[in-house]
Amino acid sequence: MDKFVGTWRRYKVENEKAAFEYLGFPDGYEALKNTECVFTITKNADGTYQDHFKRAQFDINCSYNENSQVEMDFASGKATGQSGVNEDGSECFVELNYRDIHRKHTRTLTSDNEFMQKDDYDNGKCISIQYYKKD
Numbered sequence: 797m798d799k800f801v802g803t804w805r806r807y808k809v810e811n812e813k814a815a816f817e818y819l820g821f822p823d824g825y826e827a828l829k830n831t832e833c834v835f836t837i838t839k840n841a842d843g844t845y846q847d848h849f850k851r852a853q854f855d856i857n858c859s860y861n862e863n864s865q866v867e868m869d870f871a872s873g874k875a876t877g878q879s880g881v882n883e884d885g886s887e888c889f890v891e892l893n894y895r896d897i898h899r900k901h902t903r904t905l906t907s908d909n910e911f912m913q914k915d916d917y918d919n920g921k922c923i924s925i926q927y928y929k930k931d
Contacts, residue, residue: 797837797839797845797860797881797884797885797888798839799885799886799905800837800888800903800905800911801812801837801838801839801845802836802837802930802931803834803835803836803837803929803930803931804832804834804835804836804837804911804930804931805833805834805928805929805931806832806834806835806926806927806928807809807927807928807929808926808927809833809924809925809926809927810827810925810926811922811923811924811925812825812922812924812926813825814892814922814924815917815922815924816828818897818917818918818921818922819897819917822897822905825859827852828851828852828854831851831852832851833850833851833926833928834849834850834851835847835849835928836848836850840918843904844858844859844860844861844862845859845860845869846857846858846860847860854871855867855871856869856870856871857869858890859881860881860896864878864879864880865877865878865879866878866879866890868890868892868894870894873894873895875892875893875894876890876892877890877891877892877893878890878892879891883902886904886905887902887903887904887905888902888903889901889902889903897917897918898917898918898919899915899917900914900915900916900919901913901914901915901916901918902914902916909929909930910927910928910929910930911927911928912925912926912927912928913926913927913928
């Protein structure tokens with residue numbers, strides 16, 4: 797995860813409206829479609845990681861613990877799941893269930909200062925792709 801440490805701003809998204817609808821927030825897309833999305837990923841002194849996603853009034857915090865355990869705090873509730881990183885550290889994922897929806901979020905570095913995140917809901921029933929640049 798070291799390659800992902802830093803602050804990242806979204807510059808492009810695909811299929812976000814469908815994702816909002818699939819997640820049960822059809823009106824949320826219109827209210828949030830032009831708001832900034834920022835990820836801040838940090839490494840803790842004990843070697844674990846945190847990431848913080850901020851979008852308008854929404855704050856989502858994710859703690860990457862030992863043994864690939866992850867806890868995500870959506871503010872409206874928490875979920876635990878699994879995380880992983882590929883061998884060269886250029887791809888990582890979080891996989892969990894929240895509100896009866898299976899979620900797998902996979903980040904792939906596309907350069908030293910860009911990554912794309914594939915958000916897969918219920919094993920391909922809805923997929924959205926987000927693109928981020930590092931500050």
